[in-house]
Amino acid sequence: MMELVFENYGMKIKGVRHVSPNEAFDLCNKGAVIVDVREDYLNTFKTFEVPLVLCIPFSELKNSWNEFSKDMILIFVDSVGLYSHEAVDFMIENGYTNVANMAGGIVDWEKDGLPMKINTRERLSGSCMCQLKPREK
Numbered sequence: 001m002m003e004l005v006f007e008n009y010g011m012k013i014k015g016v017r018h019v020s021p022n023e024a025f026d027l028c029n030k031g032a033v034i035v036d037v038r039e040d041y042l043n044t045f046k047t048f049e050v051p052l053v054l055c056i057p058f059s060e061l062k063n064s065w066n067e068f069s070k071d072m073i074l075i076f077v078d079s080v081g082l083y084s085h086e087a088v089d090f091m092i093e094n095g096y097t098n099v100a101n102m103a104g105g106i107v108d109w110e111k112d113g114l115p116m117k118i119n120t121r122e123r124l125s126g127s128c129m130c131q132l133k134p135r136e137k
Helices: 002-006 021-028 058-067 082-093 105-111
Strands: 011-013 016-019 033-036 046-048 053-055 074-077 099-102 116-118
Touching (some): 016 021, 046 105, 058 082
Parallel strands (some): 074 099
Antiparallel strands (some): 046 116
C-alpha cells in the first residue's frame, strides 16, 4: 500500500529500496522524512536542508526505532550510504515498509548541489572520509 510512495523512485535490491539524492529531495518535498543516522560528531558540520530531518545515530537506532509511526515515509541517510543501508534492513526486519536508503549519503547529496546547511564552526578534519573527527578547538 504505502510502497506505492516509492513506486517511481530508485530501485529495489534484495528487498531494500535505494533512492538517489535527487529522488530523496523530491520525496522530502512530498512529506518524506530524512533520518540521518550519522553519529553526532558527523552531523553537525553539514546537514540536509529539507522540511524534516531527524538525527538518530545508528548506534542509538536499536533503542528508538519503535518511536517511528509505520505510516511515516522514512529515508535513511549517512555519509555515504553504508550504515543507512543497515538501518533500512533493521527497520524492514521490524515491520516497516515505508523506508528507503539514500545511496551515496550526504557526500552525493552535496555533489548533486542539493540544499545544505553548513556550520563552519563544526568543520571536521582527517586524512580521509573514514577518519573524520571534530577539529581541535
